[in-house]
Amino acid sequence: MSSPPAAVAACRLAARRLLDELPDGPVLVGCSGGTDSLALASVVAFEVDKTGRPAGAVVVDHGLQAGSADVAARAADQCRGLGLDPVVVRRVTVDPRHPGGPEDAARDARHTALRAEAERLGAVAVLLAHTRDDQAEQVLLGLARGSGARSLAGMPARRGLLARPFLAVTRADTAAVCTHDRLEPWHDPHNADPAYARVRARGAMSVLEEALGPGTRDALARSADRLRADADALDALAADWLAEHAEHTAPPTTLDRPEPPAHGESATDPGHPQPPPAFTSLPAHDLATLPAAVRTRVLRLAALAAGAPSGALTAAHVLATDRLLTHWRGQGPVSLPGHLAATRSPGRAGRIVIGPLDRVE
Numbered sequence: 001m002s003s004p005p006a007a008v009a010a011c012r013l014a015a016r017r018l019l020d021e022l023p024d025g026p027v028l029v030g031c032s033g034g035t036d037s038l039a040l041a042s043v044v045a046f047e048v049d050k051t052g053r054p055a056g057a058v059v060v061d062h063g064l065q066a067g068s069a070d071v072a073a074r075a076a077d078q079c080r081g082l083g084l085d086p087v088v089v090r091r092v093t094v095d096p097r098h099p100g101g102p103e104d105a106a107r108d109a110r111h112t113a114l115r116a117e118a119e120r121l122g123a124v125a126v127l128l129a130h131t132r133d134d135q136a137e138q139v140l141l142g143l144a145r146g147s148g149a150r151s152l153a154g155m156p157a158r159r160g161l162l163a164r165p166f167l168a169v170t171r172a173d174t175a176a177v178c179t180h181d182r183l184e185p186w187h188d189p190h191n192a193d194p195a196y197a198r199v200r201a202r203g204a205m206s207v208l209e210e211a212l213g214p215g216t217r218d219a220l221a222r223s224a225d226r227l228r229a230d231a232d233a234l235d236a237l238a239a240d241w242l243a244e245h246a247e248h249t250a251p252p253t254t255l256d257r258p259e260p261p262a263h264g265e266s267a268t269d270p271g272h273p274q275p276p277p278a279f280t281s282l283p284a285h286d287l288a289t290l291p292a293a294v295r296t297r298v299l300r301l302a303a304l305a306a307g308a309p310s311g312a313l314t315a316a317h318v319l320a321t322d323r324l325l326t327h328w329r330g331q332g333p334v335s336l337p338g339h340l341a342a343t344r345s346p347g348r349a350g351r352i353v354i355g356p357l358d359r360v361e
């Protein structure tokens with residue numbers, strides 16, 4: 001038997017390496033029917049055939065385009081044809097009022113469905129087909145937006161149940177797998193629509209590579225790998241500091257709750273989080289002595305602990321809160337998303353307190 005082309009071998013090796021790292025048990029491939037995830041379904045089917053590990057697939061139907069159910073059914077058939085079992089199609093509802101916009105809304109709905117299926121089927125991982133190109137484009141977008149290290153660190157190869165074996169290979173490699181394995185991927189019209197930032201990033205990347213050299217894409221992905229190690233270390237320091245120094249008060253009791261949402265607003269609206277937020281309080285003087293990289297992370301984690309919705313909490317909110325430490329002149333509270341505020345009580349024993357807007361003084 002002749003050996004497969006180098007690109008196919010690289011994709012199979014990437015899948016095998018990831019599968020070898022996982023504990024025993026079934027895996028699921030998140031498959032849209034597009035080039036990358038169909039290639040992943042194919043190489044995973046090839047690899048597990050040799051080891052006997054059970055492998056299935058989940059196809060999420062976002063219901064956002066006409067004919068989406070047909071696209072999902074075709075992707076599911078292709079996965080079954082490759083020998084994956086079970087293969088399930090999950091229809092989801094995408095929140096049109098998601099604070100991060102339609103792309104984030106679809107991703108959140110998809111990830112929730114993928115995790116739910118993994119738990120239902122007892123899978124040890126859900127494999128996603130993001131490639132090195134996706135990683136580089138994400139870094140480019142982060143740079144263009146002035147993001148911090150966490151965002152520039154891109155996507156991790158593993159976090160919780162989600163695993164991304166193809167971060168080691170390119171989009172050209174996955175296309176080669178589809179050609180080699182005679183698979184006909186679905187071409188999502190959204191992937192050519194310049195209304196989407198990630199589509200524009202693809203175009204910008206080609207221009208950059210022409211101007212700066214063909215290694216630019218890979219170099220950006222490498223930067224992500226290096227920054228991830230830094231961001232992980234800083235996040236861990238901040239989490240440890242918070243665990244040691246923060247005081248949390250319980251959410252208000254039923255009798256003591258803020259006003260219910262006004263007519264026409266959903267109770268799950270990010271402006272009205274459920275359950276009601278708690279107070280988080282931190283010693284201002286000690287916090288002020290931390291390096292800015294750790295201090296701002298502590299403030300972000302504290303706001304999240306008090307109930308701020310993560311999609312709406314921006315760097316600007318965190319920096320405004322940080323001014324209560326770096327530019328303290330007795331100023332008033334800083335508004336935070338989720339109807340929260342941060343304030344500082346006066347004096348050397350003063351504390352930064354984050355809690356419901358109408359209760360923080």
Ligand SMILES: Nc1ncnc2c1ncn2[C@@H]1O[C@H](COP(=O)(O)OP(=O)(O)OP(=O)(O)O)[C@@H](O)[C@H]1O
Pocket residue numbers: 029030031032033034035036037038058059060061062110127128129130134188191
């Ligand atoms: N509808 C879906 N159902 C299941 N998994 C999905 C779906 N859409 C995306 N995924 C998973 O998430 C990964 C990233 O999705 P994204 O849309 O960012 O990538 P993509 O490059 O368009 O991928 P693909 O070429 O496989 O469609 C996919 O590779 C796939 O593993």
